Amino acid sequence: MDPLIITAILAFGAFAGLIGVMLGLGGGVFMIIFFILALNIPAHQAVALSLLAVIASSSMGGSVYVRDKMTNVKLAMVLETCTVTGAVLGVFLALAMPASYVQFILGVVLFYTSFMMLRGRRAVETPVVIKDRLTVSGEFYDDNRRQTVKYSAIRMKIGLFFSLIAGAISGIIGIGGGVIMVPIMNLLMKIPMKASAATSNFMVGVTAAASAFLYLNRGFVDLYMAVPSVLGIMIGAYIGTRLMVRAESAILRRMLSVVLVFFGIVLLLNAGGILVW
Amino acid sequence: MVDTEIILSWVLRIGVFASAIIMTVGLFVGANVILLGVFVLALTPFVRVLMASLCFLSQRNLVYFIIGLYVISVLVIGTLLSL
Numbered sequence: 001m002d003p004l005i006i007t008a009i010l011a012f013g014a015f016a017g018l019i020g021v022m023l024g025l026g027g028g029v030f031m032i033i034f035f036i037l038a039l040n041i042p043a044h045q046a047v048a049l050s051l052l053a054v055i056a057s058s059s060m061g062g063s064v065y066v067r068d069k070m071t072n073v074k075l076a077m078v079l080e081t082c083t084v085t086g087a088v089l090g091v092f093l094a095l096a097m098p099a100s101y102v103q104f105i106l107g108v109v110l111f112y113t114s115f116m117m118l119r120g121r122r123a124v125e126t127p128v129v130i131k132d133r134l135t136v137s138g139e140f141y142d143d144n145r146r147q148t149v150k151y152s153a154i155r156m157k158i159g160l161f162f163s164l165i166a167g168a169i170s171g172i173i174g175i176g177g178g179v180i181m182v183p184i185m186n187l188l189m190k191i192p193m194k195a196s197a198a199t200s201n202f203m204v205g206v207t208a209a210a211s212a213f214l215y216l217n218r219g220f221v222d223l224y225m226a227v228p229s230v231l232g233i234m235i236g237a238y239i240g241t242r243l244m245v246r247a248e249s250a251i252l253r254r255m256l257s258v259v260l261v262f263f264g265i266v267l268l269l270n271a272g273g274i275l276v277w
Numbered sequence: 278m279v280d281t282e283i284i285l286s287w288v289l290r291i292g293v294f295a296s297a298i299i300m301t302v303g304l305f306v307g308a309n310v311i312l313l314g315v316f317v318l319a320l321t322p323f324v325r326v327l328m329a330s331l332c333f334l335s336q337r338n339l340v341y342f343i344i345g346l347y348v349i350s351v352l353v354i355g356t357l358l359s360l
Contacts, residue, residue, distance in 0.1 A: 052318060056293065059321050063289035066282050073281055077329060077341060080348045088355030209322035210352055214359035216319060223311040227300045230318065234297060 005039065006228045012038070013053060013232020020233075021061035021240030022247065023256045024197030026054030026176030026204035027233060029263050035225075045222055047174035048215035049229050051208045054176040056230045058205025060237040061198075068245065070198035072138040075153055075191070079199075080206055082160045083167035083177060087210040090171020100271045102172045106180075107267035113183040114260035117253050125192050125249055127151030140195050143245045153189045162188065171211055176204030179263055182256060193249040193256075281332040288328050292321030323352060 012034045020027025028050040035046035065071045129137065130152040137152040153159065162184045170177030178200045185196035215221060244252065296318035303311030330345025 052315060055318055055322060056296075059289045059293045059318070059325075062325075063286050063293060066289065067286035069282055071282075073285065073329060074341060077326075077344050077348065080326070081344055081351075084348050084351045084355070088351055088358075091355065091359060205322040206326060206348070206352065209319055210355050211359070212319045213356045216315065217360050221315060223308050223315065224304070226315055227304055227311060230300060231297060234293060 001224050008038070009225060009228040010232035010235075013229045014236035014239075016053065017057045017060070017233035017236025017238075018240040018243070019236075019255075019259065020054075020057050020178070021201055021237040022197070022244040023178070023252060023259060024182040024200035024204075025178035025259070026201070026208060027057045027237075028054040028175040028204075028208065029179065029266070031229065031233070032175070033266055039225075041222070041225075044215065044218075044220045048212075048220035049222065049226055051174060051176075051212045051215060052221065052226055053229050053233045054208035055205045055212060057233045057237040058176065058201055058203075058208065060234045061201045061241050062205065064238065064241040065198040065201060068140075068241075070140050070194060070245065071202045072136065072153075072191075072195055072199045073202070075136045075138065075185075076199050076202045078136060078156075079159065079163045079181070079185075080203055082163035083170070083181070083203060083207050084210055086164040086167020086169075087171035087177070087207045090168040091211045091214055092171075093168065094172040094174075100273070102169055103267045104271035106169055106173070107264045107271060110179060110260045110264035110267065113180075113187065114257040114264065116187055117183065117257035117260065127192050128154050128190050130154070138191075138195060140192075140198075142192075142194060142249075144248050149192050149195070151190070151192055151195060153185075153191055155189055159184055159189045167207055167210075170207045174211060174215070176208040178204045179260060183260070186253070193252050194244065197244065197252065279332055279335050281329065281336075284332055285325060285329055288325050289321065292317065292324065296321070323349065326352065 016027035016030035031050035031053045035041040139150040166180035181200040185191045296314045300314030333341035
């Protein structure tokens with residue numbers, strides 16, 4: 001393969017991994033767009049490569065965030081019951097339903113969540129703390145504010161319901177679903193941005209793994225492209241974890257809303273048949 | 278008492294580095310070796326969920342043990358059905 005293409009995949013993978021891990025996204029949507037637009041790879045192959053990339057960034061980012069106790073493992077496990085169920089259903093739904101409908105809906109949802117994130121950007125995050133046996137709580141050390149932040153997840157039932165939907169959408173489109181999980185955790189369940197990002201980052205690998213074998217088994221993975229893509233995203237993901245712990249939450253939220261608008265536009269273009277995968 | 282976070286962090290780290298090394302070696306050896314690396318990578322989340330579940334069992338936290346078992350079961354069943 002052309003060394004120029006290998007370098008391009010490595011570099012873009014590093015970019016996707018860096019942004020993805022900082023914001024709790026797997027970076028899958030970035031990779032799909034890159035493979036389709038820049039390298040002109042068929043849709044199924046682009047999705048297959050991106051699912052592997054998501055697993056790579058989730059695992060690399062997770063190994064650091066979990067060790068640094070940024071990730072809420074219990075919350076991740078509870079929400080995963082729904083995202084994984086949704087993802088498996090989604091993989092089968094995808095066969096019966098045109099993906100363009102789903103992309104259109106997700107595009108609109110992303111615009112809305114982006115608006116919500118921008119609106120709340122100036123408000124200082126004031127996490128809720130509930131002392132209750134059934135409530136999942138957690139704490140992490142914010143390097144930027146130099147203090148320990150305690151929080152509880154509120155609206156658990158609604159959160160679980162939306163996680164199921166998020167999982168189904170991920171399974172249908174072939175992404176990890178971080179773009180939906182981070183707003184659910186941060187806006188709806190009132191979990192601080194950094195804990196939301198680290199926990200979502202931990203979860204997206206599992207959602208991606210739920211559909212990865214389908215693509216692997218059908219031979220959609222271009223192995224020689226998978227290597228630079230996976231290595232690039234691992235390097236970017238590692239750097240991303242270091243940047244995230246030091247960053248200010250408000251800046252992460254603003255970055256996320258920009259990324260959500262961008263993805264919203266891409267998904268609507270895709271649903272409209274202008275940019276097809 | 279086992280520290281769930283440290284164990285899970287190691288599971289992910291081993292999965293990441295093992296797959297990265299195998300895949301890179303595969304570039305020079307052949308596609309089958311790359312495929313092996315891809316499998317190691319794709320299986321990492323499965324092992325992570327299983328280990329999390331076992332950590333909760335060792336802490337006698339049965340609720341989270343069952344939650345973990347459910348997640349791994351759905352993952353495995355979904356994967357088998359898609360083959």
